[in-house]
Amino acid sequence: MPAPSSKHRANRPGVVLVADDDPVMRLLMVEMLDGVNLDAIEAEDGLQAVQLARECAPDLILMDVEMPHMDGFAACRAIRDSENGATVPIVMVTGGDDLEAVTNAYEAGATDFVSKPINWPILGHRVLYVLRASDAIVRLRIADAQNRAVLAAIPDTFFRMDQNGVYLDYETGHTGGRHIGNRRESASGEDFAADECVGKHVSEVLPRDIAERMLEQVEIALRIRQVRSVEYELIRFGQVQHYEARLVATGSSEVLGLVRDISERKRAEEQIRRLAYCDSLTGIPNRQAFLEMLERELQRSKIGNKKFAVLFMDLDAFKRINDTLGHNVGDQLLQQVSDRLRDTIRPSDLLSRGDSLTREGFDPRPDQGSNLARLGGDEFTILIPDLDRVEHALNVAHRVKDAMRRPFIIEGNEIFVTASIGISLFPEDGDDCNSLLKFADTAMYHAKNCGKNNAKLYSSSLTMQIMSHVKLEVGLRKALQNDELYLLYQPQLDVRSSEIVGVEALVRWRHAERGIISPTEFIPLAEETGLIVPIGEWVLRTACSQARAWQKLTRRPVRMAVNLSAKQFKDENLSQIVLSALHDTGLDPRLLELELTEGTLMDDAKATLATLEQLRGIGVYLSIDDFGTGYSSMNYLKRFDVRALKIDRSFISGLPQDSENAAITRAIIAMAHGLKMVVVAEGVETGEQLVLLEQYGCDLVQGFYLGRPSPAESVTGMLQSLWVPVAEK
Numbered sequence: 001m002p003a004p005s006s007k008h009r010a011n012r013p014g015v016v017l018v019a020d021d022d023p024v025m026r027l028l029m030v031e032m033l034d035g036v037n038l039d040a041i042e043a044e045d046g047l048q049a050v051q052l053a054r055e056c057a058p059d060l061i062l063m064d065v066e067m068p069h070m071d072g073f074a075a076c077r078a079i080r081d082s083e084n085g086a087t088v089p090i091v092m093v094t095g096g097d098d099l100e101a102v103t104n105a106y107e108a109g110a111t112d113f114v115s116k117p118i119n120w121p122i123l124g125h126r127v128l129y130v131l132r133a134s135d136a137i138v139r140l141r142i143a144d145a146q147n148r149a150v151l152a153a154i155p156d157t158f159f160r161m162d163q164n165g166v167y168l169d170y171e172t173g174h175t176g177g178r179h180i181g182n183r184r185e186s187a188s189g190e191d192f193a194a195d196e197c198v199g200k201h202v203s204e205v206l207p208r209d210i211a212e213r214m215l216e217q218v219e220i221a222l223r224i225r226q227v228r229s230v231e232y233e234l235i236r237f238g239q240v241q242h243y244e245a246r247l248v249a250t251g252s253s254e255v256l257g258l259v260r261d262i263s264e265r266k267r268a269e270e271q272i273r274r275l276a277y278c279d280s281l282t283g284i285p286n287r288q289a290f291l292e293m294l295e296r297e298l299q300r301s302k303i304g305n306k307k308f309a310v311l312f313m314d315l316d317a318f319k320r321i322n323d324t325l326g327h328n329v330g331d332q333l334l335q336q337v338s339d340r341l342r343d344t345i346r347p348s349d350l351l352s353r354g355d356s357l358t359r360e361g362f363d364p365r366p367d368q369g370s371n372l373a374r375l376g377g378d379e380f381t382i383l384i385p386d387l388d389r390v391e392h393a394l395n396v397a398h399r400v401k402d403a404m405r406r407p408f409i410i411e412g413n414e415i416f417v418t419a420s421i422g423i424s425l426f427p428e429d430g431d432d433c434n435s436l437l438k439f440a441d442t443a444m445y446h447a448k449n450c451g452k453n454n455a456k457l458y459s460s461s462l463t464m465q466i467m468s469h470v471k472l473e474v475g476l477r478k479a480l481q482n483d484e485l486y487l488l489y490q491p492q493l494d495v496r497s498s499e500i501v502g503v504e505a506l507v508r509w510r511h512a513e514r515g516i517i518s519p520t521e522f523i524p525l526a527e528e529t530g531l532i533v534p535i536g537e538w539v540l541r542t543a544c545s546q547a548r549a550w551q552k553l554t555r556r557p558v559r560m561a562v563n564l565s566a567k568q569f570k571d572e573n574l575s576q577i578v579l580s581a582l583h584d585t586g587l588d589p590r591l592l593e594l595e596l597t598e599g600t601l602m603d604d605a606k607a608t609l610a611t612l613e614q615l616r617g618i619g620v621y622l623s624i625d626d627f628g629t630g631y632s633s634m635n636y637l638k639r640f641d642v643r644a645l646k647i648d649r650s651f652i653s654g655l656p657q658d659s660e661n662a663a664i665t666r667a668i669i670a671m672a673h674g675l676k677m678v679v680v681a682e683g684v685e686t687g688e689q690l691v692l693l694e695q696y697g698c699d700l701v702q703g704f705y706l707g708r709p710s711p712a713e714s715v716t717g718m719l720q721s722l723w724v725p726v727a728e729k
Helices: 006-010 023-035 046-056 072-081 099-107 120-153 208-224 263-277 287-304 318-325 327-344 390-405 433-449 460-479 519-529 532-554 566-570 574-585 598-602 605-618 634-640 659-674 687-696 712-721
Strands: 015-019 039-043 060-064 090-094 112-115 157-162 167-171 228-236 239-249 254-261 308-315 356-358 361-363 372-376 379-384 408-410 413-415 419-426 455-457 485-494 500-511 515-517 559-563 592-597 621-627 644-647 678-681
Touching: 015 023, 015 046, 023 039, 023 120, 039 046, 046 060, 046 072, 060 072, 060 120, 072 090, 072 099, 090 099, 090 120, 099 112, 112 120, 120 263, 208 228, 208 239, 208 254, 239 263, 263 287, 287 308, 287 372, 287 379, 287 433, 308 390, 308 433, 318 327, 327 372, 327 379, 327 390, 327 408, 379 390, 390 419, 390 455, 419 433, 433 455, 460 500, 460 519, 485 532, 485 712, 500 519, 500 532, 500 712, 515 519, 519 532, 532 559, 532 566, 532 574, 532 712, 559 621, 566 598, 566 605, 574 592, 574 605, 592 598, 598 605, 598 621, 605 621, 605 634, 644 659, 659 678, 659 687
Parallel strands: 015 039, 015 060, 060 090, 090 112, 419 455, 500 559, 559 592, 592 621, 621 644, 644 678
Antiparallel strands: 157 167, 157 254, 228 239, 239 254, 308 379, 308 419, 356 361, 372 379, 408 413, 485 500, 500 515
8 A cells, every 4th residue: 555645644643563464454454553543654575674674664553563575563663773763663463472473573673562462452552552652752853953952062061079968069051041130140040150169068059959869869879880870950030950969979078060951851751651650531540550559559548557448430321422423522531520520529539649640641739639540541540548437538528529419511511411430448348459440349239230420438248249240141141052042932811712822932941059139130141241232142042942843733823922122123134034934844934923012113103114014025024022111102003013912911900990001001902903903911910900901892812811932832732622723014
């Protein structure tokens, strides 16, 4: 690929050379780079990579290790040996993550390395940060080169000093500098004249603390005969200037000192530190800064027998804001959240233990603690040191939570968010950083599960719950392959004839250790983890196969009802899965009923209509399950054109005593019949309910009174004794 034009490159932050013999990997890398606004040029092997590196001068190189003609290590060394290849960042992409692969990458001159398989979103951010760090280093080298040029033209200030700290000689640079009154500022920045220093003790020229450090290094330089240095700060012309005095023994009792202004170097180091420890979006400390600060606080508290708390805050439903309003609004919200956190937390809550950070840089004010940090995304942490009572941590958490509830004004719009906060305590909950942060995170998820907009303390029972949840998830992932899932079938009866006209398939799980696990426990877990999709496909195929078996046995059609979850319904392969199940089992599409909830149908009306049209084209029977608990309108019911409504069991359970449920049930039946839809009542448990539903004109019923969910063998007997053909719809 040719190098981008200079005009195009001006609108991009950098150009990356992608060297890989695999065209698919190159394509993926180019797509990844384009996603983070970077241009790319491509090389098919190591030789071409070296040639393009010399001709195009890329800002960064992504180099695969295994390539023909010249491998990545050899290409990296060749680029480093070229005229302009010494400083370009080279990130090696290796299939091995062992120590030898890492060592070979760095010995070849690599800046960094990544291992396959590649986490593409993380790699994009990693490339950006390597480019940013490289740019900072380039700026630092430019500044250093400028300083060297100046010092080459203007000699450093130098002095001779005896072992007692008395200046024997003092010479300032004679080129450059500026006049201040009747004196000339030295090239090093110090404005001391020779007659102010010669013959005087260092404590008469420099502040006492600096003079003491200078004398200490003079004594060491004379004793060990090696170069020593002293860095110090002086206020010059209203600004803090940094100096370095290098001392070398020139005799048994004298040293030669050279003073250099290192302010530019210090500022560059400070900028690099900001890049490493400051969150670029919000300006507050990032994860690395917080972890280091937490480690320092942990050691301090252990020595001083102190307590502290870690607060882990996460914004509720932040993803919804990003998805609906855009990432730009989401970024502005995070900035305002960090500002509000700083304003909400009092200085007494966060006693600073080190350098502070603000959006503009390091802030020396002691009341702006670095105890607040953004870990990433919408996750923030707060450290409360020297904790006297647990109530204090809870008070801080509730104050933060209440502050988040106030509206945020972004682009003229009010945005409302809430926060869930978890709290872990040292030493009660853990005595290492990872445990404290993990337990605070665990407590935060507990707060979300308790309704969000909440603050919860960590307890060991939460870990037990999570471990149980994880163990259950692992078991569910193995349930299919271990044949632990099975189906029960509940008959549906025609109200008028009392004959079985269909069955509903219900999945159950027989765990190897726990026995039968309730669907109310494992179905939500399957939904959460996405396992509901393969489980749902297994249910569909098994149910279709059983329906076909009953059809062959009784020589009569048997309609089989199967529930579809929201995730299944949104699966773009749903139609193909249904067609495949019908084809493989030989079941007539008209004998398959797919049940959908109101929430599933209403989630995305446009996409719903398209999927329903595909299913109707297959010829399957469609119904709405648990009707009455959602929010369907008459207009949508007409547009969806389903064939049946299943009244939720919550309306049937109160019959005949509950007059409100009775009125709702009558209304649903009348509405459905008006739309030419069949009505099925779930949860029929008494004869009175059955009689009442018959009076209301209900078409089909199912429930414990008519038949409990049973194995296929039991239903076979029922079908052979009670059967009426299914009417063609």
